[in-house]
Amino acid sequence: MKVILGSPANGVPRPWHHYDVDGIMINAYELYMRNLHRKYSTAHEIVQADANYSIWIDSGGYQFLRHNMMPNIDKICQVYSTFEDAEYYLNLDYPPSPTDTNEEAERKMYMSFKNFIYLRSKLGDKVIPVLHYHHNEDLVFKFLKMYIDYSCNIIAVGALVPYVLIVRGARGNTREKAMRFLLKLKELSRDYDFKIHVLGLGSPVVVPILELVGVDSTDSSTWRVKAAYGKVVLPGGGEIHVTNRKINFGKRKATERDIEELKRFLLITGFPLIHRFESIYTSFEYRALVNAYVIMRSRERPRSRTFEKIYNMISKIIKENTY
Secondary structure (H helix, E strand, O other), rough: OOEEEEEEOOOOHHHHHHOOOEEEEEEEEHHOOOOOOHHHOOOHHHHHOOOOOOOEEEOHHHHHHHHHOOHHHHHHHHHHHHOOOOEEEEOOOOOOOOOOOHHHHHHHHHHHHHHHHHHHHEEEEEHEOOEEEEOOOOHHHHHHHHEEEEEEEEEEEEOOOOHHHOOOOOOOOHHHHHHHHHHHHHHHHHOEEEEEEEOOOOOOOOHHHHHOOOOOOEOOHHHHHHHOOOEOOOOOOOOEEOOOOOOOOOOOEOOOHHHHHHHHHHHOOOOHHHHHHHHHHHOOHHHHHHHHHHHOOOOOOOOOHHHHHHHHHHHHHHHHOOO
């Protein structure tokens, strides 16, 4: 399973300069606001990556809304059409919240579907539809059928983060239900020949479960954020502080055992910058490179009891074929 690394367009460090990555994701909000679509003709040139690397462009809809700007689909289409070397363009979507009524969730899903139709008509099958998860799964499968009718070769699944990682405002045993949904989706993907990309769940604690389900890819942009806060991520999930700065949240400081475990993982898997390991305490860039590597390479069983339970449940379901 691939883990696509979300990155600022001109951000540093660039992991792909040091080791192979599964793909790079940048977003149209940054490209548009910084006029990068007028300054560059290829996405590979912006991120300084070899042509063989797959580049995905996200709509940046979340960033537009966060800055109180209504995303304009024509502007996003303009950005997308500039970078023909990108492998995929993600649809401009409107994710429903777990607290949305069925009517509100359906309205947002339909708005996303209309955007997909428009972008697909302009840019072809590089446009990836975003199918939103919601606790009303009948509604989700209704829109899945609509996307399947367009013979999509890949479908992204969005709006899962509140059900899997946050679960605030969600109903019932949301993690189990969400993973069961993905199992059903995987079965349908075999019948209708499409790949599954899960948006925003490229965490070492979740990736082993997604791989078990049979998801084709996911993405993560937290490798830089964690590093900026003085954190490194561990194989199998979890994060630890390795700097001496004041800690305001996530207060777990690294133990000697944590550091040895991380170093051993990097050694065994061939991390090319292991000779600089002491930089983990002082260098944001080095921590970011470690985090990106762990996020892509780790397939350890989840260390969290909650997610280990889900991992075991999925294993049993697959064995018994009781989706």
